[in-house]
Amino acid sequence: MRISELVQRSGVPLATVKYYIREGLLMPGETTSATQARYSEAHVRRLNLIRALTDVAGLPLQKAGIVIGLIDHPQPNLFDTLGKAVAALPPYADAGEADAPDYPRAKAALEKLGQVYDPQYAAVAQLERALAAAASVGMAISDERLLGYGEQIMRITEFDIDAVPTDTVHDAIEHSVLGTALYEPIILAMRRLAHQDLAARRFGGG
Amino acid sequence: MRISELVQRSGVPLATVKYYIREGLLMPGETTSATQARYSEAHVRRLNLIRALTDVAGLPLQKAGIVIGLIDHPQPNLFDTLGKAVAALPPYADAGEADAPDYPRAKAALEKLGQVYDPQYAAVAQLERALAAAASVGMAISDERLLGYGEQIMRITEFDIDAVPTDTVHDAIEHSVLGTALYEPIILAMRRLAHQDLAARRFGGG
Numbered sequence: 001m002r003i004s005e006l007v008q009r010s011g012v013p014l015a016t017v018k019y020y021i022r023e024g025l026l027m028p029g030e031t032t033s034a035t036q037a038r039y040s041e042a043h044v045r046r047l048n049l050i051r052a053l054t055d056v057a058g059l060p061l062q063k064a065g066i067v068i069g070l071i072d073h074p075q076p077n078l079f080d081t082l083g084k085a086v087a088a089l090p091p092y093a094d095a096g097e098a099d100a101p102d103y104p105r106a107k108a109a110l111e112k113l114g115q116v117y118d119p120q121y122a123a124v125a126q127l128e129r130a131l132a133a134a135a136s137v138g139m140a141i142s143d144e145r146l147l148g149y150g151e152q153i154m155r156i157t158e159f160d161i162d163a164v165p166t167d168t169v170h171d172a173i174e175h176s177v178l179g180t181a182l183y184e185p186i187i188l189a190m191r192r193l194a195h196q197d198l199a200a201r202r203f204g205g206g
Numbered sequence: 207m208r209i210s211e212l213v214q215r216s217g218v219p220l221a222t223v224k225y226y227i228r229e230g231l232l233m234p235g236e237t238t239s240a241t242q243a244r245y246s247e248a249h250v251r252r253l254n255l256i257r258a259l260t261d262v263a264g265l266p267l268q269k270a271g272i273v274i275g276l277i278d279h280p281q282p283n284l285f286d287t288l289g290k291a292v293a294a295l296p297p298y299a300d301a302g303e304a305d306a307p308d309y310p311r312a313k314a315a316l317e318k319l320g321q322v323y324d325p326q327y328a329a330v331a332q333l334e335r336a337l338a339a340a341a342s343v344g345m346a347i348s349d350e351r352l353l354g355y356g357e358q359i360m361r362i363t364e365f366d367i368d369a370v371p372t373d374t375v376h377d378a379i380e381h382s383v384l385g386t387a388l389y390e391p392i393i394l395a396m397r398r399l400a401h402q403d404l405a406a407r408r409f410g411g412g
Contacts, residue, residue, distance in 0.1 A: 045343065052339035058264070058297055079405055086398050091264055091391055106395075113396075115403045123402065127395035133258035134388045137251065139381070141392065148365045149396060152358040157400040159354045161408060175345070180401060182340045184394055185297055186347065189312075189333035190319075190355060191393070192292050194363040195386060196329065197321045199285055202367060 003029065006039045010047040017047070025050055025065050049178070057181040063088045067177055074173040085177040087122035089184075091129065103128035105135070112143060113150040156187070209235065212245040216253040223253070231256055231271050255384070263387040269294045273383055280379040291383040293328035295390075297335065309334035311341070318349060319356040362393070 006029075007014050020026035026046050029037030046068075053064040066088040075081040103119055106128040110117040118124065134140060141149075160179055165171045212235075213220050226232035232252050235243030252274075259270040272294040281287040309325055312334040316323040324330065340346060347355075366385055371377045 048339075048342035052343055056297060056335055056339035079402075082405060083402065086402075089398075091262060110399065115399060116406065121399065121402055123395050123398035126391065127399060129262055130388070130391035130395050133254075133262035134384075134392065136254035137258055137384060137388070139384055139388060141389075142369075145365050145369060149362055149393065150400075152361045153393065153396045154400050154404075155358050156355055157397060157404050159351050160401065161404050163348075163351060176401075176405075178340075178343060178345055180398065182336070182343070182345060183347075184397070185332065185336035186340065187355065187359065187393070187397070188390055189329045189336050190359045191363060191390070192295075192329035192386065193316065193321060193327065193333060194356075194360050195366065195382075196285075196289065196292075196327055198360075198363055198367050199288060199382075200322065 001039050003037065003039060006043055006047070009044050010051075012047050012051065020047070020050060023061070023065065025061070025068055052178075052182055056185050058090050058185075059088065059181070063090075067181065071170075071174045071177055074169065078169065078172055078176060081173050082176050082180070083121060086180060089181055091126060105131040109141075109146055112146060207245050209243065209245060212249055212253070215250050216257075218253050218257065226253070226256060229267070229271065231267070231274055258384075258388055262391050264296050264391075265294065265387070269296075273387065277376075277380045277383055280375065284375065284378055284382060287379050288382050288386070289327060292386060295387055297332060311337040315347075315352055318352060 001009070003014065003017065006012075007017060010017075012020075017026065021028050026043065029039040029043065031037050049068065050061075050064055053059045053067060054061060059067065067085050070081050070085050070088075075084065103117075103124050106124045107117045109127065109131060110124075131141060160183065163179065164175050207215070209220065209223065213223060216223075218226075223232065227234050232249065235245040235249065237243050255274065256267075256270055259265045259273060260267060265273065273291050276287050276291050276294075281290065309323075309330050312330045313323045315333065315337060316330075337347060366389065369385065370381050
């Protein structure tokens with residue numbers, strides 16, 4: 001298809017499409033003349049992906065580029081690739097925290113949950129900040145709630161891992177990286193709606 | 207305490223503290239002379255709250271102001287107040303979607319889950335966008351996964367609702383609003399760590 005049709009199909013403005021190509025987020029079209037190029041379904045899908053990562057998952061464009069780079073050029077193993085992709089997802093730790101030697105709240109929580117504590121994981125710093133923020137306003141998580149959350153979250157994660165296709169490494173990586181980024185907004189929206197559902201039944205209203 | 211101590215205790219720079227007071231996010235200190243004011247623990251706590259909402263939950267300052275306004279001046283009932291607070295949390299729907307008449311994906315999902323569908327809920331639009339984004343990159347959620355998620359999320363939500371203090375309406379609202387905003391980053395970080403834990407066991411690495 002021509003670039004005008006790509007713009008129409010994707011809903012992404014022409015200037016933005018050209019910008020994504022210049023920045024390496026979108027692959028160039030196949031040149032058909034000095035002034036024209038041909039685009040394919042792969043371009044539509046890539047534009048959907050950029051939009052999903054930036055608009056819905058809330059990544060800044062530069063971080064979306066990192067995630068797309070990991071899908072296009074995965075690390076040798078799934079585990080390393082996923083770790084790097086998670087580090088590109090919000091919320092972002094402040095630069096000042098990068099050399100923090102230890103994450104005491106996250107460490108204690110993971111010990112209670114029986115999970116490995118590895119301060120290299122980006123999500124450990126994210127958990128530390130989230131636990132500290134809740135505690136700083138007098139809402140520290142109780143052990144009972146932590147363990148209750150942990151049990152349900154591990155079940156959710158089992159669904160996620162079972163859904164990962166194992167045909168090719170590329171498919172597995174693409175699915176895992178996108179599943180982490182794109183299913184988070186689904187889970188948050190579902191929790192908010194579950195809150196409203198339960199609150200309506202218990203406290204009236206609605 | 208004097209403002210210099212408030213700056214030191216909270217870690218928030220002086221210019222930022224003054225800005226928050228001007229914008230109405232932080233209550234002014236008690237005036238003790240023409241040039242001095244006295245601040246209390248309530249000011250430290252409020253600064254922690256602003257930081258938790260903006261840095262950790264990722265709200266822009268203007269949206270954090272809406273949430274704080276709802277805590278300071280709640281609506282007559284908890285249900286309405288929570289609904290307004292949820293609308294102030296990311297991800298934000300585009301302006302163009304505000305008048306969307308219907309949310310077909312969210313509606314179908316909520317029917318399957320046996321939950322009320324009310325297009326007025328901000329989280330319905332959020333769910334619609336999240337489901338559409340996953341589908342747009344070929345990762346539409348399966349019914350099995352939706353129902354599996356739904357069951358675990360409803361259990362998480364029961365922990366949340368049981369934790370709401372019922373002493374005063376103010377406490378209940380503050381806890382509910384902050385619990386929605388501040389426990390989301392905890393849940394996401396826990397899911398990412400659960401992924402790494404399971405992936406390490408199934409796919410090696412780490």
